[in-house]
Amino acid sequence: MKVHSIIADLHVPDIEGSRKFYADYLGLGVEEFNLGWVARFTSAETGAHLQVVTTDATAPVDAVISVKVDDVDAAYAEAIERGFEIVxxxxxxxxxxxxxxVRAPDGNVLNIVAHRE
Structure with a gap:
């Protein structure tokens, strides 16, 4: 498994309410997507980005980061093999x-993800 990028997932009470701070103040003005419960704001100049999340739509908890990988199936198999808790x-x-x-040994929950082709 190769990690391609790691994106912070910040818990917020309201995505629209967060826009003024993250998009306007921090300059992360490009909204890459907005599903109503999660949105990604990105800087057009630098590519720096973060995601804001109210409550995950399908998972029982919210992740602290999203880790984009090249092979999510291999990552899942390895997490199980190592005995990590699958949340x-x-x-x-x-x-x-x-x-x-997956829950890291320190208690943090990570969203391990790949786009389907």
């Missing part, structure tokens, strides 16, 4: 990703 099973989500949530 949300490997799932093909309707918005075009395949993902699972």
């Amino acid at each position: 949300h099973p490997l799932t093909d989500e309707e918005w075009g990703v395949r993902r699972f949530f």
